[in-house]
Amino acid sequence: MIPFLDLHKINARYDAEFQKRFKAFLDSGYYILGTNVKAFEEEFANYCGTKFCVGTANGLDALRLILEGYKILGRLKDGDEVLVASNTYIATIIAIKQAGLTPVLVEAEASLFNFDLTALEAAINKKTKAIMPVHLYGQLSPMDEINALAKKHNLLVIEDAAQGHGAKSAKGKLAGNLGDAAGFSFYPTKNLGALGDGGAVTTNDEELASIISKLRNYGASSKYVNDYLGVNSRLDEVQAAFLRCKLPDLDADNAKRRLIAKRYLSEVKNQKLKLPIWDEVGSHIFHLFVVMVEDRDAFMKYMKQHEIGTLIHYPIPPHQQQAFAEFGHLSFPATEKIHKEVVSIPMSPMLSSEEVDRIVEVLNNY
Numbered sequence: 001m002i003p004f005l006d007l008h009k010i011n012a013r014y015d016a017e018f019q020k021r022f023k024a025f026l027d028s029g030y031y032i033l034g035t036n037v038k039a040f041e042e043e044f045a046n047y048c049g050t051k052f053c054v055g056t057a058n059g060l061d062a063l064r065l066i067l068e069g070y071k072i073l074g075r076l077k078d079g080d081e082v083l084v085a086s087n088t089y090i091a092t093i094i095a096i097k098q099a100g101l102t103p104v105l106v107e108a109e110a111s112l113f114n115f116d117l118t119a120l121e122a123a124i125n126k127k128t129k130a131i132m133p134v135h136l137y138g139q140l141s142p143m144d145e146i147n148a149l150a151k152k153h154n155l156l157v158i159e160d161a162a163q164g165h166g167a168k169s170a171k172g173k174l175a176g177n178l179g180d181a182a183g184f185s186f187y188p189t190k191n192l193g194a195l196g197d198g199g200a201v202t203t204n205d206e207e208l209a210s211i212i213s214k215l216r217n218y219g220a221s222s223k224y225v226n227d228y229l230g231v232n233s234r235l236d237e238v239q240a241a242f243l244r245c246k247l248p249d250l251d252a253d254n255a256k257r258r259l260i261a262k263r264y265l266s267e268v269k270n271q272k273l274k275l276p277i278w279d280e281v282g283s284h285i286f287h288l289f290v291v292m293v294e295d296r297d298a299f300m301k302y303m304k305q306h307e308i309g310t311l312i313h314y315p316i317p318p319h320q321q322q323a324f325a326e327f328g329h330l331s332f333p334a335t336e337k338i339h340k341e342v343v344s345i346p347m348s349p350m351l352s353s354e355e356v357d358r359i360v361e362v363l364n365n366y
């Protein structure tokens with residue numbers, strides 16, 4: 001059996017180092033916002049090339065606190081419209097709603113699984129105040145076009161980088177440093193994953209970083225002095241310790257994912273499977289390798305019979321979710337087609353070349 005993703009295999013590499021760091025954490029007697037969170041924030045900012053990083057409890061809160069921070073700074077206010085691709089993972093939209101803003105869904109297109117750029121520009125009106133591009137599946141959003149539009153219309157650009165750790169633009173800038181601020185998730189399955197929940201905001205805006213570092217900790221500027229109505233959303237100290245072990249290997253892991261993607265793209269030859277488009281540069285970190293297939297149920301059943309795990313990211317588009325009944329009347333044909341046909345095949349830095357051989361063979365025989 002080749003599982004869809006073997007998280008134990010990914011983390012087993014760090015067994016001894018995790019034990020060592022856990023022991024140091026335990027012995028420190030300091031368990032919240034300690035030396036590991038501070039050090040990780042510096043190391044991750046340094047990695048992304050941003051001036052600041054603020055750890056949060058998860059990726060959803062990272063996104064939400066960016067929006068709350070901009071409200072405090074007077075850049076956003078209740079009801080402002082935020083543009084988001086209609087095929088995103090639900091968390092992006094929840095963050096916008098939780099911050100009291102209005103998500104405006106924009107039709108997607110299936111080559112980059114991102115905004116349809118014509119639809120994006122058409123959606124801009126006087127109430128539009130921000131764009132939230134998502135580097136879905138690990139593929140960078142078309143940031144040059146998005147930033148140009150934002151500049152023209154004076155909009156904030158907030159990256160949802162939860163699937164984009166280490167993705168690099170043609171100009172050499174990394175996800176997290178391609179807009180005004182970015183939210184990351186370190187959920188265990190992400191390319192940089194903790195052993196529990198975790199998240200972070202990256203930005204070059206000192207004021208925003210300072211506000212978010214308060215907001216995540218009850219809005220406190222110092223112990224028991226509260227400047228804002230904040231939340232409890234601190235990056236956990238022990239997760240920060242584990243993330244510090246793994247960060248130095250992120251680029252190497254992403255390179256392994258790209259090698260596997262390269263093999264899939266060159267060796268899988270099956271008209272029934274539409275493979276993702278990739279220009280073979282650093283813009284894709286293959287968080288997921290997503291193919292499109294018309295008879296998805298039959299395909300997944302076939303893969304299961306041949307003992308290869310698959311998953312759907314994601315089966316129901318946000319506008320058809322019960323939680324978002326307000327969008328129920330909307331129609332996004334391209335997005336609906338994506339959700340009907342996408343299926344993710346195994347992708348992990350731990351896949352062996354024999355496993356890739358086997359997956360390719362099974363895919364070609366479908």
Ligand SMILES: *Cc1c(COP(=O)(O)O)cnc(C)c1O
Pocket residue numbers: 058059060061089091092134136160162163184185186187197198199
């Ligand atoms: C994982 C993810 C999130 C949310 O991160 P959590 O840490 O689970 O809160 C947000 N957006 C995208 C695109 C994600 O993949």
